[in-house]
Amino acid sequence: xxxxxxxxxxxxxxxxxxxxxxxxxxxxxxxxxxxxxxxxxxxxxxxxxxxxxxxxxxxxxxxxxxxxxxxxxxxxxxxxxxxxxxxxxxxxxxxxxxxxxxxxxxxxxxxxxxxxxxxxxxxxxxxxxxxxxxxxxxxxxxxxxxxxxxxxxxxxxxxxxxxxxxxxxxxxxxxxxxxxxxxxxxxxxxxxxxxxxxxxxxxxxxxxxxxxxxxxxxxxxxxxxxxxxxxxxxxxxxxxxxxxxxxxxxxxxxxxxxxxxxxxxxxxxxxxxxxxxxxxxxxxxxxxxxxxxxxxxxxxxxxxxxxxxxxxxxxxxxxxxxxxxxxxxxxxxxxxxxxxxxxxxxxxxxxxxxxxxxxxxxxxxxxxxxxxxxxxxxxxxxxxxxxxxxxxxxxxxxxxxxxxxxxxxxxxxxxxxxxxxxxxxxxxxxxxxxxxxxxxxxxxxxxxxxxxxxxxxxxxxxxxxxxxxxxxxxxxxxxxxxxxxxxxxxxxxxxxxxxxxxxxxxxxxxxxxxxxxxxxxxxxxxxxxxxxxxxx
Amino acid sequence: xxxxxxxxxxxxxxxxxxxxxxxxxxxxxxxxxxxxxxxxxxxxxxxxxxxxxxxxxxxxxxxxxxxxxxxxxxxxxxxxxxxxxxxxxxxxxxxxxxxxxxxxxxxxxxxxxxxxxxxxxxxxxxxxxxxxxxxxxxxxxxxxxxxxxxxxxxxxxxxxxxxxxxxxxxxxxxxxxxxxxxxxxxxxxxxxxxxxxxxxxxxxxxxxxxxxxxxxxxxxxxxxxxxxxxxxxxxxxxxxxxxxxxxxxxxxxxxxxxxxxxxxxxxxxxxxxxxxxxxxxxxxxxxxxxxxxxxxxxxxxxxxxxxxxxxxxxxxxxxx
Numbered sequence: 001x002x003x004x005x006x007x008x009x010x011x012x013x014x015x016x017x018x019x020x021x022x023x024x025x026x027x028x029x030x031x032x033x034x035x036x037x038x039x040x041x042x043x044x045x046x047x048x049x050x051x052x053x054x055x056x057x058x059x060x061x062x063x064x065x066x067x068x069x070x071x072x073x074x075x076x077x078x079x080x081x082x083x084x085x086x087x088x089x090x091x092x093x094x095x096x097x098x099x100x101x102x103x104x105x106x107x108x109x110x111x112x113x114x115x116x117x118x119x120x121x122x123x124x125x126x127x128x129x130x131x132x133x134x135x136x137x138x139x140x141x142x143x144x145x146x147x148x149x150x151x152x153x154x155x156x157x158x159x160x161x162x163x164x165x166x167x168x169x170x171x172x173x174x175x176x177x178x179x180x181x182x183x184x185x186x187x188x189x190x191x192x193x194x195x196x197x198x199x200x201x202x203x204x205x206x207x208x209x210x211x212x213x214x215x216x217x218x219x220x221x222x223x224x225x226x227x228x229x230x231x232x233x234x235x236x237x238x239x240x241x242x243x244x245x246x247x248x249x250x251x252x253x254x255x256x257x258x259x260x261x262x263x264x265x266x267x268x269x270x271x272x273x274x275x276x277x278x279x280x281x282x283x284x285x286x287x288x289x290x291x292x293x294x295x296x297x298x299x300x301x302x303x304x305x306x307x308x309x310x311x312x313x314x315x316x317x318x319x320x321x322x323x324x325x326x327x328x329x330x331x332x333x334x335x336x337x338x339x340x341x342x343x344x345x346x347x348x349x350x351x352x353x354x355x356x357x358x359x360x361x362x363x364x365x366x367x368x369x370x371x372x373x374x375x376x377x378x379x380x381x382x383x384x385x386x387x388x389x390x391x392x393x394x395x396x397x398x399x400x401x402x403x404x405x406x407x408x409x410x411x412x413x414x415x416x417x418x419x420x421x422x423x424x425x426x427x428x429x430x431x432x433x434x435x436x437x438x439x440x441x442x443x444x445x446x447x448x449x450x451x452x453x454x455x456x457x458x459x460x461x462x463x464x465x466x467x468x469x470x471x472x473x474x475x476x477x478x479x480x481x482x483x484x485x486x487x488x489x490x491x492x493x494x495x496x497x498x499x500x501x502x503x504x505x506x507x508x509x510x511x512x513x514x515x516x517x518x519x520x521x522x523x524x525x526x527x528x529x530x531x532x533x534x535x536x
Numbered sequence: 537x538x539x540x541x542x543x544x545x546x547x548x549x550x551x552x553x554x555x556x557x558x559x560x561x562x563x564x565x566x567x568x569x570x571x572x573x574x575x576x577x578x579x580x581x582x583x584x585x586x587x588x589x590x591x592x593x594x595x596x597x598x599x600x601x602x603x604x605x606x607x608x609x610x611x612x613x614x615x616x617x618x619x620x621x622x623x624x625x626x627x628x629x630x631x632x633x634x635x636x637x638x639x640x641x642x643x644x645x646x647x648x649x650x651x652x653x654x655x656x657x658x659x660x661x662x663x664x665x666x667x668x669x670x671x672x673x674x675x676x677x678x679x680x681x682x683x684x685x686x687x688x689x690x691x692x693x694x695x696x697x698x699x700x701x702x703x704x705x706x707x708x709x710x711x712x713x714x715x716x717x718x719x720x721x722x723x724x725x726x727x728x729x730x731x732x733x734x735x736x737x738x739x740x741x742x743x744x745x746x747x748x749x750x751x752x753x754x755x756x757x758x759x760x761x762x763x764x765x766x767x768x769x770x771x772x773x774x775x776x777x778x779x780x781x782x783x784x785x786x787x788x789x790x791x792x793x794x795x796x797x798x799x800x801x802x803x804x805x806x807x808x809x810x811x812x813x814x815x816x817x818x819x820x821x822x823x824x825x826x827x828x829x830x831x832x833x834x835x836x837x838x839x840x841x842x843x844x845x846x847x848x849x850x851x852x853x854x855x856x
Contacts, residue, residue, distance in 0.1 A: 062726050135723050141700060142683040146649070146725060230701020231831055236684060237699070270588070276604045301686065301721075302697045303704050306634050310627055317619040324615045325608070331577060332607070334584040336597045341589070349585070356577060360570040367566060367622055369559050369629030373693040376686060376721040440563070442690025444721045447729035451717065 006409065006506040021106035022509060024407075027092035029113050034080050034088060035476075037120060041075035042472065044068045049431075049465040052458045057449040065448040066133040067149065073136025078158050079120045081392055082250065085257035086203075087116070087168055089399045090196050092407055094172060096500035096507060097190050099181025099516040104174040105167075112167040119161030126153035135446060137247070140228035140239040144220040152221055155214040162207045162214075165253075169203030172196055181499065183518035187281075190498055190522045191267075191274060194281040195260025198288035202249045202256075206292070210246035213239065240302060244295035252291040254388055255355075256284055258395030259326055262348045265398050266330045268496040269345035270337030273523040276329040283322035290319040300371045309368060316366035323359050327352060342494070343417035347398030350425045354390030358383060361436065379439020385432045394424065397475065404479065405493045409506040410486030416478040423471035430464025497523055552691040552716065552737075553708045558629050559693040565625065569618060633694065636707045640675035642804070642846075643668070644756070644839040647678065647685040647698040650727035652718065655839055659759060660750040664733030666718065669743035673709040677804050677842075681835045686722035689735055695721050701812075703805050710737040760844025763837055772826070781826070782819045788846045793820040807842050 007024045010016075017025060048068050051059045060068070091109065095102050103109050126132055132154040134143040143151050176189070176197050217239070219225050226232030228239045267274045274280055296304060296312030330352055339345070361383040365371050374380065397420075404412050434457040443454045450458070492501040503512050551557040588595050601607070643666070644655040654662045668674050678687055678698040687706060688695040691714075696706040720731035738746060753759065764770055772781035787802050795818040800806055810817060811833075814826040833841075 057729075062729065066723075066726065066728070133725070139684060139723070142723075142725060146683050230699070236701075271590075272600075275601070276608050279604070279608045300630075301695050302684075303699055303702070306631060309630065313627060313630075314623055317623045318616075320619060321612060321615050325612055327577065328611050329608075331580050331584065332601070332604075334581070334588060336595070336600045337584070337588045338590045338597065339585060339588050349581070352581065353578070356574065360573060363570070363619070363622060364563075364566050367562065367626030369555075369626045369633075369693075370562055370566060371626075372630065372633065372695055373559055373690070375695065376688070442688075442717065442719070444688060444719045444729075446723040449729045451732075 004504075004508060006504065007509045008409070008506050010509050019110070021102070021110055023091050023095050023103045023106065023109055024507065026106075026109050026113050027088050027090075027407075030083060030087040030091060030116070033113070033117055033120065034083055037075050037079035038472075040124070041072050041080055042469065044072035044075070046465070046469055048072060049462040051448070052450075053462045055450050055452045055455050055458075060448075062448045063133060066135075066446070067127075067131035069446060070132050070135050071127050074123060074132070074154060074158065076388075077136055077250070077254075078161050079116075079123065081254045081388055082165060083116060083168075084254075084392065084396050085261060085399060086172070086196060086199055086253075087112075087164075089261065089396070089403060090172065090192075090257060091168075093403060093500050094175060094193065094196065095179070096406075096503065096511055097193055097498060098176065098179055098184055099499045099512060099518070100175065100179035101510045101512070103171050104178055105171050108167050109171055112164040112171070115164035115167070116161050119157045119159070119164065121157075122160060123154050123157030126150040126157060129153065137243060138214070138217055138239075139243075140217065140220070140236045141230075143217055144228050152218050155218055159211055159214045159218075162211050165203045165207045169200035169207070172200040173204065176200075181516050181518055184499075187278065188518055188521055189281075191263035191277070191280055191284075192257075192260035195256045195263070195284045198284040199253050199256045202253050202288050202291065206246045206249040206253075209242060210250075213242040213246065216242075237299070237302060237304065240299055241295070244298045245292075248295040248298065249288075249291045251384070251387070252287050254392050256287060258351065258355075258392040259284065259323075261395040261399035261402075262330060262351050263326075264498075265344045265348035265402055266333050267523040268402070268494055269340045269342060269348070270334050271340075271525045272333055272337040273521065273525070274329065275332035275335070276325075277521075277523075279325055280329050283325045286322040287319060290315060290322070294319050297366055297371070298375075300368060301375055313366055313368045313371075317363065320359060320363060320366065323355075327356055327359070341418075342401075343412070343414060343421050344398045344402040346418055346421040346425075347394050347401065350421065351391055351394045351398065354386050354394060354425075354428065358386030358390055361386065373442075374439050376444055377439040378435040378443050378445055381445050382432045382435035382439060385435070390428055390432070394428075397421070397424070400475075400479075402494070403500075404482070405489030406500055406505045406507070408483055408486070409489055410482045411489050411493060412482045412486060413478050416474065420471055420474040420478070423467065423474065427464055427468030427471045431461050431468050432464070434458075434460040434464070497525065552712050552714070553693070553710055555629070555632060555708060556691065556693040558632075562625055562629060566622065569622065633707070636675055636705065637673045637709070640673035640707050641668075642675050642677055644843070645676050645678040645687065645698070646681060646835040646839065647687070647720070647731075648681040648835075649683065649725050650720070650731040652687070652720075652731070652733050653836065655756055655836065656747070657756050657843060658747055659752040659755045660747055664718070665736060666733070667736045667738060667743065667746050668710060669740045670710050670713050670737050672740070673707060675705060675707040677703050677705055677839075679703045679808075679835055679838070683724045684722050685720045685724050685731065688719040688721035689716055690719065691716040691735075697722055703808050705804075713737050713739055756840055756843035757847035758844075760840035760842070760847070763833075763840055764844055767829075767833065767841075769841070779825065780822065782822055784845050785848045787848065794818060795820050795822070804842055804846075807845050808838055811838060811841060 007022055129150050131149055132151055133149045134147050216227055220228055227234045228236050263274050294312055294316045296308055297316045300309050401412055401417055438454055438457045489505040491504050499516055646653040652664050654666050680698045680700045685698045686695055687698055692708045694706055694708055696704055714737055716735040718733040718735050772779040773784050790802055791799050792802050793799055812830040813828055815824050818824050
């Protein structure tokens with residue numbers, strides 16, 4: 001086995017990478033893509049935080065500032081967060097976890113990477129041409145009639161990338177339905193797959209609505225069809241309904257995969273079956289379902305009917321229940337466990353803490369009268385960064401470290417990884433907790449200049465951001481180092497269950513020598529030393 | 537002048553308006569329930585994390601809980617009940633925002649990139665400032681000339697988007713004199729962060745003095761009356777006109793039968809729509825003759841004509 005070629009060494013020509021249909025290689029291509037976009041979006045965030053250190057806004061002009069936060073939002077949402085876990089970790093481990101040789105549609109998988117990169121390049125081109133200043137939300141009629149920036153180019157990029165999302169979602173759904181190994185019933189699926197399945201359903205159902213909405217914005221802007229223009233009988237609120245009909249479920253596209261990763265990590269490092277497996281599994285489906293009926297909570301002050309607001313507020317409280325169920329179950333999983341604190345577990349614990357704070361502050365925003373006060377303030381900014389960055393990005397790093405030995409065949413340096421996890425946790429809280437206070441004090445978001453009384457909190461936030469920037473750069477170095485100098489990884493370095501650990505690290509091109517047969521539940525740590533699956 | 541009262545003690549209610557006090561109480565309720573959850577959860581997390589660490593071989597790991605449905609049901613129901621209570625609390629306060637007191641003073645606000653233009657019924661105008669008397673409910677009738685803006689007074693805990701093509705309302709009852717921030721809260725382009733201003737709450741006599749000191753070119757209604765003649769509205773809606781058009785006397789606040797069989801209350805938004813898009817709502821028994829004024833008159837002018845139509849009397853208030 002030692003010298004048998006794996007998926008990395010099989011053929012190393014550039015051509016073999018660019019035309020690969022191997023899901024593992026496509027995952028690596030995605031890693032390269034989203035890492036690039038993460039640092040582009042991060043650079044924008046760095047400039048924003050530098051700018052906000054002092055209230056008068058001397059560093060950049062208002063127009064530049066508006067382009068910076070727009071670019072940060074667009075890049076981070078569509079070119080980092082949405083593809084982050086599904087397209088990289090998901091792409092790599094889904095077939096391995098179900099005992100398949102590849103995804104159901106390998107060529108479609110490569111197509112979605114190309115669409116993603118073309119979309120990303122188009123949006124980057126819009127930025128180099130002078131940028132876009134509408135905010136990532138493209139509210140009309142500002143985006144359709146008043147903005148003097150590259151709106152059409154930027155939304156074209158997002159439009160194209162949307163098809164990549166749809167194809168990935170479709171691929172995962174079909175793969176999970178059709179390609180499970182013998183004996184791998186739905187209730188034997190690892191929870192990460194339940195999460196990705198729920199995510200894929202949202203990707204397939206919601207993304208087309210985004211595509212239509214962006215198309216209408218483009219048509220309105222170029223041909224003046226007036227669908228969002230009140231002077232021609234259009235309605236600017238229609239845009240908000242359409243946009244949030246996609247963009248609220250999109251929040252769950254961004255968090256559900258993170259929840260799935262955390263379920264894997266908590267089970268693995270507690271050496272215990274996930275408590276309430278079925279509840280955790282179905283809560284992912286419930287979030288995906290109910291998540292389609294809460295979009296109006298972005299519009300409590302927009303002039304929608306108060307009765308609609310009541311319904312959306314109620315549904316927003318309801319959608320928080322399955323999230324709470326997950327948090328309780330992860331905690332209960334640790335009860336009577338045999339817990340190890342490798343870096344992925346530190347990330348998982350950080351996720352639980354930060355996600356809970358993000359979730360609880362989400363209740364403040366679901367609560368009608370309080371939302372009226374803090375919507376469009378820094379409270380919202382802090383809230384969604386706790387979910388998106390504190391939650392999703394933390395889970396992404398946790399999953400990246402967890403599967404790193406499988407992906408690269410090398411172990412990462414444990415102490416560096418733990419140090420980075422802890423630094424990220426503190427840097428994150430220092431950056432975003434002050435923003436809750438800014439929101440409660442009434443500081444509006446997207447403000448280039450601001451009243452001086454808010455300065456102290458901005459300075460604190462920017463200080464935290466500089467720590468966070470260093471912390472996020474650290475893995476780039478030590479993971480990069482481990483690629484060449486890291487200790488070689490065994491097939492199952494964490495001594496855990498899961499089919500992906502039953503094949504060598506890194507896996508051979510076709511994943512398994514023979515198709516595995518599954519005989520037991522996932523996370524069954526009771527029988528020591530016996531692999532979960534036995535080859536047929 | 538820079539004594540922003542909103543900054544005094546942000547975390548405790550200090551009642552700039554009745555609504556603000558209630559919202560601050562709600563905030564304390566939300567914070568208290570969050571802290572309760574966090575304390576409970578973090579206590580368990582830390583306890584399990586330490587006690588059940590792999591290195592602690594003495595920990596009792598037998599008799600793990602296996603039947604989980606009781607626990608699951610318990611914490612699901614408990615969460616749902618707590619959420620329901622918070623929902624009702626927030627919703628009741630929210631509905632107050634739509635329950636405008638009958639005696640609220642109307643003031644007109646027009647938003648444009650990047651300023652707030654205010655017109656008082658007496659004809660006083662201000663830009664990026666709003667002077668109001670203490671202990672008097674105020675109702676703002678707001679519209680935008682271009683993109684979506686949002687009128688936000690942090691100290692009063694109120695905010696409402698201001699849209700082009702329609703009018704939106706917001707109301708409050710200032711209880712404390714002082715100077716407060718006014719922010720635009722909906723991103724509206726280059727100088728969004730400069731679209732700010734001051735809310736000045738004054739004692740009644742001082743407010744009267746302030747009103748009297750302003751240069752006024754007639755009340756808003758009288759300015760509207762001359763526009764009404766200039767634009768030719770009086771040709772049809774005036775007394776003794778040959779064209780059959782609905783009379784406007786007593787219109788404000790009355791129930792109007794429309795040609796499609798529905799009824800509507802003739803509030804500011806109705807009057808506004810009838811000027812800008814008259815064909816959308818035809819009064820029963822009349823023909824669709826009136827031209828649309830959309831794009832032909834400015835937001836400021838619409839406001840004046842509305843004030844004039846209201847001054848012709850009606851059920852909602854005394855002529856001003």
